[in-house]
Amino acid sequence: MVAGRLSRYFGRRFLGASLTVFVGVFGLVLLVDYIELMRRSAGEANASALLAAGISVTRVPQIMERIMPFAVLVGAMLCYLNLSRRLELVVARSAGMSAWQFVAPAVIAALLVGVIATAVYNPIAATLQEQSKRLEDRAFNNAAQSGLQATGTGFWVRQRSVDGQSIINAASSTDQGVRLGGVTVFMYDLAGRFVERIEAKAAVLEEGYWRLVEARRYPVDAPPEKLADHQLKTNLTLAQVRETFATPETVSFWDLPFFIEMADHAGLAAAGYRLQYQKLISRPALLAAMVLVAAAFSLRFFRFGGVQKMVLSGIVAGFLLYVLSKVTEDLSKAELMHPAAAAWLPVFIGVLTGLVPLLYLEDG
Structure with a gap:
């Protein structure tokens, strides 16, 4: 009875500490992003403080997805250090609890948080990211400056129609490719x-055609011609365009299997989507691994000394896990490593990093 009550107490303390860290970092990132947007919008007529705030609020949630494991790591370390400083761990030890019973509630809570983050938070963050790009387009009135750069020269897509084929280059994309900015079309x-080149401020995908906004034609054997709007026929569907232009990070967890299947059928590279899918599946285990790492470096009692060194070691261990995850991601995107291995290897290393010291602490 006492052990169960203490376990629930430790679980609540961990959740409170992790949430505090997450909210604090969220506010800091939001403030920095807002200040940067206000600096950029100083000379823009359409920009306002309210619009800049909207862009930041809708953009920061996806940034926080990448910071979430560190929030859990720091939150768990703060939780256990506070428990140790207030001698609550000593009291729990005297009640017959082992280190595993200290850690288990936080591990279970981290697993639940990871499931919610993957199933609920990720789709919301992906939707808000698209909204932030639309707001940024409106604020800066320059589609070529917003959106996600696919390469150094923007997005490229080839399409065919009854008149021939065309190659579309866009500097930016919003709504996962439905709206393009800074468009150049090469017609064949x-x-x-080669027949002509068409330049347009923006392009919007409609049923069976692209609507080019503020377009200008440059035929091979005729003078340039200015067009208000121009319709460019296309055989591309909305789903095909979204697969072409969408980056894995902007695709919801629930939509990733569809994108993977469509990329395979189209003969396109799907490694990025597979990696993102595996990363989201492994997120609960990654958060649990972060709890184990935090426990391994912060369960030391204050009276033993060396607390600062242990905390620094825990932070360094978390940073090294992050570096490892980035290396495996790059290897996977280059198709030198299977996506599942790239996503789960940092989790496996993190679990070992936490378990080995805990085994020594409890059973050594």
Whole structure:
């Protein structure tokens, strides 16, 4: 009875500490991003303080997805250090609790938080990210400056129609490719000969065609022609365009299997989507691993000394896990490592990093 009550207490303390760290970092990132947006919008007529705030609020949640494991790590360390400083761990020890009973409630809570983060938080963050790009377009009135850069020269897509084929280059994308900015279209006839170039401020995908906004045509054998709007026929569907332009980070967890399947059928690279899917699946285990790492470096009683060194060691261990995850991600995107291995290897190393010291502490 006492052990169960203490376990629930430790679980609540861990959740409170982790939430405090997460909210604190969220506020700090939000403030820095807002200040940067206000600096950028100083000379923009359409920008306002309220619009800049909206962009920051909708953009920061996805940034916090990447910071979440560190929030759990720091939150768990703060939780156990406070418990040790107030001698609550000593009292729990005297009640017959082992180190595993200290850690188990936080591990279970971290697993639940990870499931919620993958199933609920990620889709919300992906949706808000798209909204932030639309707001940024409106604020800066320059689609070419917003959106996600796919390469150094923007997004590229090839399409065919009854008149021939065309290659579209866009500097930016919003709504996962439905709206493009800074558009240049290279037109070819059925024989593959270059016919004309069309430049437009923006392009919007409609049913069966792209609507080019504020377009200008540059034919090979005629003077340039200015067009208000221009319709460019296309055989691309909304789903195909979204698969072409969407980056894995902006796709909801529940939509990733569809994107993977569509990329495979189209013969396109799906390694990025597979890696993102595996990372989201492994997130609960990663958060649990962070709790184990935190416990291994912060369960030392204050009276033994060396607390600062242990805390620093825990932070360094978390940073090294982050570096390892980035290396495995790059290897996976280069198709040198299986996505599942790339996502789960840092989790496995993190669990070992936490378990070995705990085994020595409790059973050594």
